[in-house]
Amino acid sequence: SQELEQSPQSLIVQEGKNLTINCTSSKTLYGLYWYKQKYGEGLIFLMMLQKGGEEKSHEKITAKLDEKKQQSSLHITASQPSHAGIYLCVSGGSNYKLTFGKGTLLTVNP
Amino acid sequence: EPEVTQTPSHQVTQMGQEVILRCVPISNHLYFYWYRQILGQKVEFLVSFYNNEISEKSEIFDDQFSVERPDGSNFTLKIRSTKLEDSAMYFCASRRDDQPQHFGDGTRLSIL
Numbered sequence: 001s002q003e004l005e006q007s008p009q010s011l012i013v014q015e016g017k018n019l020t021i022n023c024t025s026s027k028t029l030y031g032l033y034w035y036k037q038k039y040g041e042g043l044i045f046l047m048m049l050q051k052g053g054e055e056k057s058h059e060k061i062t063a064k065l066d067e068k069k070q071q072s073s074l075h076i077t078a079s080q081p082s083h084a085g086i087y088l089c090v091s092g093g094s095n096y097k098l099t100f101g102k103g104t105l106l107t108v109n110p
Numbered sequence: 111e112p113e114v115t116q117t118p119s120h121q122v123t124q125m126g127q128e129v130i131l132r133c134v135p136i137s138n139h140l141y142f143y144w145y146r147q148i149l150g151q152k153v154e155f156l157v158s159f160y161n162n163e164i165s166e167k168s169e170i171f172d173d174q175f176s177v178e179r180p181d182g183s184n185f186t187l188k189i190r191s192t193k194l195e196d197s198a199m200y201f202c203a204s205r206r207d208d209q210p211q212h213f214g215d216g217t218r219l220s221i222l
Binding site: 035043096098 | 203
């Protein structure tokens with residue numbers, strides 16, 4: 001079965017700082033999603049990557065999928081308290097069954 | 111923006127009792143899913159559902175679990191005889207075509 005390893009497990013940054021979260025898969029990724037989870041709330045879709053070398057941006061968040069499609073990174077520029085939460089690396093499988101990483105807990109201090 | 115809605119937000123049930131978790135997927139979505147997250151652990155796939163039948167299920171989804179789409183809007187997860195280890199956050203998700211899955215806010219199930 002596929003395993004997704006995220007690093008770091010947790011991250012504390014000062015507001016305004018940049019940060020990167022990494023995700024490594026044990027198998028080739030055929031669909032890679034980034035979701036965000038806030039305590040007590042659902043999972044919010046951020047971005048979907050499917051092609052090797054693909055890069056997508058939304059507001060201050062950029063996600064990349066490497067050429068070999070086994071690693072992805074999520075980069076946040078000029079972090080804000082609203083970016084705080086748990087970032088989940090998620091892969092798609094047959095029937096679009098999703099496999100989740102353990103998540104990276106991001107704290108942004110004002 | 112359309113949302114996936116789950117009720118109740120928190121369910122407390124005695125061990126051995128039946129529980130039904132309810133979800134209203136986004137109206138034009140055709141594919142439905144249940145996931146669960148035990149406290150401190152990863153989100154895990156339970157079951158996928160399309161065209162009124164189960165497409166795929168995990169090892170977790172044993173005979174105690176069932177899903178149903180009783181009408182055009184609701185999608186339910188039933189646990190027949192709950193166990194302590196069923197305590198978790200249960201998430202419903204839906205999608206259309208090859209778009210990403212949209213998740214509800216979850217139901218926290220506590221088994222006493």
